[in-house]
Amino acid sequence: MKRHLISAADLSRGDALLILDTAEELASLADRPIKKLPTLRGRTVVNLFFEDSTRTRISFEAAAKRLSADVINFSAKGSSVAKGESLKDTALTLEAMGADAVVIRHSASGAAHRLAGWVRGSVVNAGDGTHEHPTQALLDAFTIRRRLKGATARGTALDGIRVTIVGDVLHSRVARSNVLLLSTLGAEVTLAAPPTLLPLAVDTWPCAVSYDLDSELPKSDVVMMLRVQQERMTAAYFPSVREYSRRYGMDTARMAKMPDHAIVMHPGPMNRGVEIAAEVADSVRSTIVEQVANGVTTRMAVLYLLLGGTEFPEVAP
Amino acid sequence: MGATGHPVAGRDGLAVLDAEEIRRALTRIAHEILERTHGGDGVVLLGIPTRGVPLARRLAARIGEFEGVEVPCGSLDVTMHRDDLRLRPARALGRTDLPPSGIDGKTVVLVDDVLYSGRTVRAALDALTDLGRPRAVQLAVLVDRGHRELPIRADYVGKNLPTSQREVVHVLLAEIDAQDAVMISDEGRPS
Numbered sequence: 001m002k003r004h005l006i007s008a009a010d011l012s013r014g015d016a017l018l019i020l021d022t023a024e025e026l027a028s029l030a031d032r033p034i035k036k037l038p039t040l041r042g043r044t045v046v047n048l049f050f051e052d053s054t055r056t057r058i059s060f061e062a063a064a065k066r067l068s069a070d071v072i073n074f075s076a077k078g079s080s081v082a083k084g085e086s087l088k089d090t091a092l093t094l095e096a097m098g099a100d101a102v103v104i105r106h107s108a109s110g111a112a113h114r115l116a117g118w119v120r121g122s123v124v125n126a127g128d129g130t131h132e133h134p135t136q137a138l139l140d141a142f143t144i145r146r147r148l149k150g151a152t153a154r155g156t157a158l159d160g161i162r163v164t165i166v167g168d169v170l171h172s173r174v175a176r177s178n179v180l181l182l183s184t185l186g187a188e189v190t191l192a193a194p195p196t197l198l199p200l201a202v203d204t205w206p207c208a209v210s211y212d213l214d215s216e217l218p219k220s221d222v223v224m225m226l227r228v229q230q231e232r233m234t235a236a237y238f239p240s241v242r243e244y245s246r247r248y249g250m251d252t253a254r255m256a257k258m259p260d261h262a263i264v265m266h267p268g269p270m271n272r273g274v275e276i277a278a279e280v281a282d283s284v285r286s287t288i289v290e291q292v293a294n295g296v297t298t299r300m301a302v303l304y305l306l307l308g309g310t311e312f313p314e315v316a317p
Numbered sequence: 318m319g320a321t322g323h324p325v326a327g328r329d330g331l332a333v334l335d336a337e338e339i340r341r342a343l344t345r346i347a348h349e350i351l352e353r354t355h356g357g358d359g360v361v362l363l364g365i366p367t368r369g370v371p372l373a374r375r376l377a378a379r380i381g382e383f384e385g386v387e388v389p390c391g392s393l394d395v396t397m398h399r400d401d402l403r404l405r406p407a408r409a410l411g412r413t414d415l416p417p418s419g420i421d422g423k424t425v426v427l428v429d430d431v432l433y434s435g436r437t438v439r440a441a442l443d444a445l446t447d448l449g450r451p452r453a454v455q456l457a458v459l460v461d462r463g464h465r466e467l468p469i470r471a472d473y474v475g476k477n478l479p480t481s482q483r484e485v486v487h488v489l490l491a492e493i494d495a496q497d498a499v500m501i502s503d504e505g506r507p508s
Contacts, residue, residue: 025410036447308397308407309402309405309408310403
């Protein structure tokens with residue numbers, strides 16, 4: 001494994017499998033009376049969140065605490081950042097506090113990469129702009145493997161599993177990380193979205209593209225719905241929310257077209273009634289609640305593998 | 318990563334126990350466990366990965382043969398509790414698999430292949446504390462090679478093997494290494 005986790009592309013197939021298998025082992029912790037391990041005692045994890053994100057921050061915080069690391073939460077609101085401090089100065093402050101890992105969420109694509117050049121500890125990208133969110137992709141891959149393979153999941157990749165990712169790919173760091181990671185693991189990924197919500201260079205991604213969701217559903221093992229990110233939309237990408245949800249929303253009629261074993265995923269937070277109907281979100285085929293629990297487990301695996309061993313050797317600048 | 322090497326007897330050093338001797342040692346330990354625990358009542362065998370796990374299963378099978386009692390058997394990974402984690406890159410986890418009946422109020426017999434510094438057993442005791450509260454904990458090992466660094470001793474020993482700290486003891490088991498043997502050599506397991 002590399003010292004930082006900035007992009008899902010940093011992970012080889014072997015790295016990804018090691019994370020998933022470690023997570024599989026750590027998942028049993030949730031059923032135990034004491035949900036804590038002493039492994040990262042004395043290590044400090046800083047959650048550096050420049051963008052609001054309750055669920056990802058809580059998930060990383062729970063993961064670090066279950067491994068006995070000390071957690072410092074730093075959110076931009078009401079902090080020195082609001083007073084105009086630059087990312088670099090913030091990074092140097094954290095460095096002086098002795099952070100062993102920095103988990104960063106930032107609205108600018110590439111922020112995690114920049115930060116990695118300034119701090120000594122490991123940097124974990126918890127979402128940078130519209131670029132990447134690798135731990136989300138890991139927890140999604142973990143959820144897919146567990147749901148579709150059950151007890152035989154350990155040690156296996158996702159070869160031949162067909163995943164359709166639906167909706168606002170353009171603004172989605174979740175989609176990019178998932179395409180990279182799932183294809184590394186051998187899954188066949190198809191993006192289904194209106195042309196206006198696909199990025200320009202999508203033809204260079206390791207996946208297929210379709211504008212017609214309904215024709216993809218019968219051949220999908222996994223359908224992953226993306227949130228329509230209205231807060232990032234600076235132009236009119238579709239005529240109306242109603243029309244979007246008619247063509248690309250997941251409702252019970254569309255769910256019925258999927259194979260019996262297929263699952264519906266959503267990274268959350270959901271816009272119920274826009275990209276996913278309430279009946280689908282609450283159905284047994286939806287993995288949305290599982291994804292949250294698996295998020296803690298997967299992030300524990302990442303923190304353990306980055307911080308649990310010897311320190312990574314200093315890289316010459 | 319010890320499971321990846323498949324040393325061949327003879328080339329890999331001196332064989333100190335062969336398959337027959339391992340079988341006899343395990344048979345004796347199984348009898349001793351039955352004796353000490355008054356018929357194996359409330360005993361749970363927990364193997365420490367990697368090679369403690371098949372040893373625990375063999376002991377459980379033997380106890381079943383001798384007395385017809387079914388002794389629950391599982392595995393206990395101690396990686397997350399080790400005190401030498403920071404000396405090596407983060408390693409893959411082994412499996413922890415407790416029998417459905419749990420360990421609360423039971424007599425847990427930890428099973429491992431080699432007892433050396435005692436640090437693995439220390440980690441196992443910590444790991445157990447997080448999983449429940451056994452009535453008593455005992456330790457069974459196939460080989461005790463000495464050089465303890467902690468106040469820990471085994472309750473059941475297959476063979477006491479005087480070694481120097483330079484030497485390396487490998488336990489090979491058919492379930493993992495395709496043959497049963499205990500080897501002693503001057504250098505590390507070939508990887």
